[in-house]
Amino acid sequence: MLCEVCGKSSQKLLRTEIEGAELMVCQECSALGKIIREPKENFMQPIFKKTTNPPKIQEPPQVIENFGVEIKKAREKLGLTREELAKKIFEKESLLVRIENTNFEPEEKVIRKLEKVLGIKLIEQ
Ligand SMILES: [Zn+2]
Known part of the structure; x- marks a missing residue:
């Protein structure tokens, strides 16, 4: 040159x-x-950016319709009071009240416990 x-x-x-x-x-x-x-050579960047897969976000479980009502029905069928059911799943009675009355979705582990104790399916597959 x-x-x-x-x-x-x-x-x-x-x-x-x-x-x-x-x-x-x-x-x-x-x-x-x-x-x-000289401006820094931006065009030297690879065309294909290394795509880092974002961590898989676990989809919240899709609970059934009338979640709270179904729990209440199943509970009553078993002749359990809310207090008794709460004790069986080691949760507070107030949580069950919320679930039954407002369809409040608890953590999945709570849902799983309810499924087990009540013998019903609460999560749609
Ligand atoms: Zn010169």
């Missing part, structure tokens, strides 16, 4: 603004003007 000012061959030319003109010049000649910083 040749310097555009002195014509000397140089390994490395610097893009330099000399008297308003942009020239590729050698190190020496670059002192005559202002070196223009």
Whole structure:
């Protein structure tokens, strides 16, 4: 590569603004003007970005319709009071009240315990 000012061959030319003109010049000649910083080469980035698989978000279990009502029905069929059922699944009675009255969805482990104790399916497959 040749310097555009002195014509000397140089390994490395610097893009330099000399008297308003942009020239590729050698190190020496670059002192005559202002070196223009080359923008970082963004296009060197790989086209295919490494796609990191996001951690699989576990879908919340899809509970059956009338979740609370079904629990209540199953509980009553077994002749259990809320208190008794709560004790069986080691949860608070107030949680069962919420579940039965407002279809509140508890944690999956609670749902699983209810399924087991009541012998019903609460999660849609
Ligand atoms: Zn030069």
